[in-house]
Amino acid sequence: MLKHIFRSFFTLIFAALVGSVVVFVLLRQLGGDVVTAMLGKEAAPIDVSYLREELGLNQPLIVQYLNWLGDIARGDLGTSYAMKLDVFTEMMRRLGPTAMLTIGGLIVSVPLSLILGTYSAINAKKIRSGFVDVFTTVGIAVPTFWVGLLFALLFGVRLGWLPTGGYIPFTEDPLQSIRSVILPVAALSLGVTSVFTRYVRTAMLDVMNEDFMRSAMARGRTRRGAAIIHGVRNASIPLVTVAALQFGQLIAGAVVVENVFVLPGIGRLIVISTLGREVVVVQSLAMVLMLIILILNFLVDIAYGFLDPRIRDKESVDV
């Protein structure tokens, strides 16, 4: 088991390093740099060259990469070139909206998908199941930004119930803060819920054929009762795994939703920094997000080791 943990850990570190190189190289392939963004198109070449020198952008790429990696290893995410903002401070400032979006999205999606998936599985051969299928198909097919726009127009402009955009920190005004993220969370959750619902439905259909379910029904439980009491718990195990692995998708969805609803989150910071060629900000944020996703994968990997004895046994055989 210990070997399995070490192997997973080294895979994590290696993947993070490879990922950081890929991000670093890709960013350098984009045309222009932060000096272009700062000075604009009228700048004289000598001024451009001087500012590049001042910001250290004329150093060899390998030196720039190692400097940045060294800072990351010391826990310093760096400073933006133009505004001189500390990346860690800026990231923490923007964590609120992104956390509310992603965690809110999970809080809405997981229970809803359990209900819908279970309902659909129990009524698999009935027309009622078809409604859930239609919902999930539409939810997966419809782009998140479009759903966001529709929600903003309907609930914000037409009905005036909720703000069309912007974010109020929870610490400033909890009620208004929740109101400001209801529509973004709803928009983000639609697609995620649909994906999760399909996982739950499939898992639930498998569970329904298990011996313990037949035993429960033989002891007098109704099919629905057995499904809710014994089935949901078993079917939700793969959902937890999927939810952890889907975190990256959730972050990607958050980038879109943050733009539609003008939420100053981490997703927008990545987009704005990429457009402004703030390479240190993008590299550091990408590294942090990669590490979060890789750590989640690592934990899932470890959990699998504990949960599934076959993995432990395979490790032993390999030795």
Place this chain on the structure above:
Amino acid sequence: MKAIQIARKSGRRRGFAFAIVAALAVAACGSSDDASETVEDSTTEETTAPSEEAKSTTLIVTLAQEPASWDYYTVGANALRVPTFYNVSESIVELRPDGTIVPMLAESWEMSADGLVYTFKIRSGVKFHDGTDMDSADVVYSMKINAKSPNSKLSAPHAYVASVTAPDASTVVITLKQPSSTYLKNLGMSAGYVVPENWLDSPDLTLKVMGTGPFVFSDYKADTTLTLTRFEDYWGAKPYFEVIDFRFIDDETAALNGLLAGEYDVVSKVLAEGIERVESFTTDSKFKVQFESANENSFMWLSVKEKAFKDIRVRQAIAHAINREEALAVYDNYADVACLLVIPDAEPYNSDYCPYPYDPEKSKALLKEAGYENLEIDFPFVTVASHPFTMEVLTQQLTAVGIKVNSRGLDLNTWIAETWTGGVYGMGEVRDSADILQWGCKGGRNPLGNPKPGLCIKEFEDQLAKADAFINYDEHLKAMNTLVKTFADLAWVNSIAAVKVPQIMKANVTGIPTVSINNAFDLRTATWGN
């Protein structure tokens, strides 16, 4: 047993109903007053909305663009000047919308008979937002650093300055190497910025703008808000609004939705996808649409490196292929046809002169005569704002006369690096506010001045050298009129349209000028109307 099941069912339904009521309560609970007004406005529009808003001394304005930094010395982007010029920072003199120059931080000035020496009397009792007094030493410091700035809007007008001195605390003397008709006018824009001595060494340089204007740069949250508060020690008339709350919203759809929902008071500029919605606001009595007079021209230009374009017949053919009337559709017709590169279009030396009107047959004939019937052009374009639409129109029009256009979309920074600076293009298109004096082979601008070595055309260069060196203003105007016509005749640069930018606001917002000086969104006189 059945009774228990019914009770459970009923309990579940109650729970579900409770959940819905709770959700609606959260939604409705904080539902803004503005939103309620939106609903009521249709019946009580004249009484409710203005009286509520008249109480407010905060104006919420959306901005489409945010600068990379607030370092005015380095950053050349319009996004820095839009919220801060005139509101936060001020210049030595003020350039009025009608073109006149009036006192600002200098209360008076004199020009010597030979046009070489300007003596400014600096206004007393002016304070910077940090509480320090402004005097001639600050002005001298500012003019000297402005002249060295990498931001050409600050430095270029100081090219002919020989010296800047301060004989006493309230006098500044600027001596030029040669007369310049436009020098004083430029001091009413970025070149005339005045900051406290040693501001360049301040750790706040990148984080805020420091000045003497009627609003203080109070709080900035990146990608969220910029808050300006009224400066109570301002030397001039104090503005009505105590707080200007600028919101950075680059998505025009979101900004216009927020305006409709009553969350914002003003959408400062509509530049891209929002153009199509402007019409709907003009017919809604709750809103007002006004057009910022043309401060930018949309134009296309040709690379001096391309062999085909060295033949003037090919350039003329391309100029004749452009249907400017049709191109106005890009701006939903919120623009005027412009054959001359005159910015702003209200300049007195502008005219209707158009050497190459739309004539596709003549265009084809010229291409045939020059032997370029199968001409191909590389056309990199910027993928934001109106540029993709302009690209489509130009491509269609050039294709119609037999020219093959290879268009390729680039994001703004890549476009600046590869096309504008790197010179990798056959043809380019942009919207810009640079005046004609910057277009010579030494001016550093495409196509004649960049990429090096550029192209010096004697007739144009001679006119360019003389146009600014008149002491007599009428002679200067006459020379400028000739200059812009010559430039149009050359057909290296073809002006397409003078673009008016829509500003949309609540109907009772007044006092926002429609002429923008130095791209400023000037809120000094903004207030609530009736």
